[in-house]
Amino acid sequence: MELGLNGKRFLVTGGTRGIGRAVVEGLLAEGAAVAFCARTADAVETAQSDLASAGTALGTPVDVADTAAVAAWVAGAAEALGGIDGLVANVSALAIPNNPDNWRSSFDVDLMGTVGLVEAALPHLLASGAGSIVTISSVSGREIDFAAGPYGTVKAAIIHYTQGLAGQLAGRGVRANTVSPGNTYFPGGVWSSIEENDPELFATALGLNPTGRMATPQEVANAVVFLSSSAASFITGTNLLVDGALTRGVQF
Template sequence: MDLGLKGLRAVVTGGTKGIGRSIADTLAAEGTHVAFCARNAEEVAATEAALKAKGVTAVGRVVDVSDGAALAAFVDEAAAAMGGLDIIVANVSALAIPNDEAGWKAGFETDMMGTVRLVNAALPHLQKSSAAAIVTISSVSGREIDFAAGPYGAFKAAIIHYTQGLAYHLAGQKIRANTVSPGNTYFPGGVWEKIQHGNPDLYNMALGLNPTGRMGTPQEMANAAVFLASPAASFITGTNLVVDGALTKGVQL
């Protein structure tokens, strides 16, 4: 299937590792020009070089998405460098698990407002696109109670609600909005590798809950996000696509 992504222009937040990096790589492999941000300068430079090697325009910048002014400036710079903007992917999370005030503040500023501010900054550019798509990355923790029920789960649930609201309100402007909710996703340097070594009981419990007997990969999550971002999903909007290997048991109606 031709996803119709060649020549489109995308912004991905948190694009240097894990799910975000796989999304950026997959978009670039489809011929999409990609701008991305992250906080580590060395990782940003290495990722930018790797994406450019795929033959597309790549723009990497060091940005903390909790800094609203910096995020807006990055989006405008990315749109100028690529000649416009068609796709945004809000991927960054503070991974705020502790149920304390610091965790709630971090989750709000990074997960929730990082998403809202990205959308607000991108909307003037998306309104000029004929293939505009918003993809937000939530989590299965946003649809059922688990060990992350606190700031992380609450804000992931809020992101789903916010995105479905966008889908309804922006449909008349031909701007689609969808969410991907990954299940447990394992990759080197990721949170589950750290849990595997730091809290093996929790890791083994989480692994045992999945009937597939394994965790997902960043590429499996990226495949879903890139499809939803693509013109091939032109009549899909307001959807929360759960990618969890049957981990969650609730029926999504």
């Protein structure tokens, strides 16, 4: 299947590791140019070096909770790439325990980081004529699980926000979709840490998935890349679960 991504220009937040890194790699493999960001300068520098031979990948240290910094990054990326055709809002504070600090960081990073990115990029997406927005939520935004509280509540809000965008922008040439991953395992990630520090929780989570395993970042990224492409040109306003049948409820 031809995805039609060759020569397209994308923004990806949280692009140095895990799902974000796999999304950057997937877009580059399809011939897109990518500007990515992450909060840690050293991680951005390492990723930039690793990706140098894969295509045009421009890395910048950015804290997505800083709305002004996000707007400046988007403007610089649009100038460097000659425009923006799509974005992937991937950053999360991963603030799960129910306390005031986690509510605030979830709101500032997960939700407002997404809103700030979309608002800064929207004029460029409209100019593209075929713009794409993909936000990353979670199965925890759809079901009540161990991450109910700040994380799950804000992830649910991201789905609602994105579907609202889809309705508002459908007649203006911009699509908006959400990908909701199930538990995703990669070295150095949250589930790798839980496996080491809370093996009982890890075993419980693993046992809930009928596949007997967790997703890989690449499996989630495949869905993101497809929804970002012209092959998905009539798909907007959807929330795509990538969870190996982890969730049990029927999604209408």
